[in-house]
Amino acid sequence: SSTLASAAIVEHTFHVKNLTIGRLCRQQTITAVNGSLPGPTIRVHEGDTLIVHVFNKSPYNLTIHWHGIFQLLSAWADGPSMITQCPITPGNSYTYKFRIVNQEGTLWWHAHFSMLRATVHGALIIRPRSGHKYPFPKPDKEVPIILGEWWNADIIDVANQAQATGGGPNTSDAYTINGRPGDLYPCSQNQTYTLEVEKGKTYLLRIINAALNNQLFFKIANHNFTVVAVDACYTEPYVTDVVVIAPGQTTDVLLKADQPVGSYYMAARAYASAPQIPFDNTTTRGIVVYDGATTANPLMPVLPAFNDNPTAHRFYSNLTGLKDGPQWVPVPLQVDEPMFVTVGLGLDRCPANATCQGLNGQRNSASMNNHSFQAPTSLSLLQAFFFNVGGIFTPDFPDNPPLIFDFTNTALSNDSSLLFAPKRTSVKTLKFNSTVEMILQNTALVVLENHPMHVHGFDFHVLAQGFGNFDAARDRQKFNLVNPQRRNTIAVPVGGWAVIRFRANNPGVWFMHCHLDVHLPWGLATAFVVENGPTPSTRLPPPPADLPQC
């Protein structure tokens, strides 16, 4: 269906290396791409081929993931460490090459090794190919808004320390807007992001949550937003005064400069659904300044409280897809692979003679359907699949005895068989083109928390979401099979459930995991191994010659 007539090749080079920058009254050395935080914005048109040469001049292992890109027949370029490739070791390089088809909007790229994505990330913007239009009035200007999280420490040290103690990583020291903390933080007056607007004009804000461990509320004083896309999928226009955005998600909104000439703060702070878990409760802000106004005394928006679950749920569940709009895909009505999968935190036993800083004095852990995912160490899953190497993974996800209990009852934390999920490399094998339905059910084994679940390689429809235990007889009635939102990261409501569907039309290995970064090493993950299709154009080609080896 796609013509190559207008397609271009877009080429970038990423030099990943140390950068010392001043933040919060001190100098900190971070890992960054081409000397900037956030890293470079990549702009392509749908149909283009993107080539990125990545040179790892940092002291750490590294991979880059192109979050939300389908990677059609290019799974070798997807990037998650030990899933589709071994890491690029210090001093080495890898070239990511892939074509971007059938998707438009805002995505992003980020490191997919340890917690490096804190400082190794940037926007990836896909515009319609020439001759094609946005399904909304053309904005006067487009502005990436990257929300981030900052630590006054080396981020790998933070990750390693959490690993060593079994506890959570230290909370961050600031949130940021386009790399800047904003004037509520010490020494940050001059690091306040400023957006200049002209009265009457319309701005397309491409909002990305690149924070590691926190969902965020985002507002601009006195202004409404019209949401037009999420995760590079167009939505029915939705007017709101607050955006809720989970790590991994993107939200495109139209902002009309329709208020009296003046200045207005934009601000973001955490939506934290598990208040028992320590989190960074500070606020980042930037300023929207109208042409002709000064920045004196901007109006401050009132952000929802950190635990405002109803506001988060209202925002997420009110979104619908733009049926029959550009790149729209109808919902698969027949399901080949129905799955019921629990998502939640658990524990690992603290070794005798050790002191552990996880919950209940144990080591923190997490699981999907009682499998706590462990990444392989000798070969990536994709290499094991492609070269048919046994012993790397077991295709037994999720068919442990189905977990049937009251998922919202915290008293179950006494059931040690559920609490201590085994560490496994369990994956789900899918036939090419099969349709998958996953009922994702939150559990309360340790704490209840909203988990943003991300699937690599596919967008899925979100058929319904709600609180409490999923009840098939009641909740199947609520499925939106007509115009549901489509996305790559779904925030499964705290103590609730969400149902997603997608077609596995791309051979390769596709990671699925919680995008709260801290939950990844704890095992809140699995992978889909999608078999080759019947024709040459549905088979995964061999890896590029420079694919890093372990």
Ligand code: C2O
């Ligand atoms: Cu944006 Cu596997 O992640």
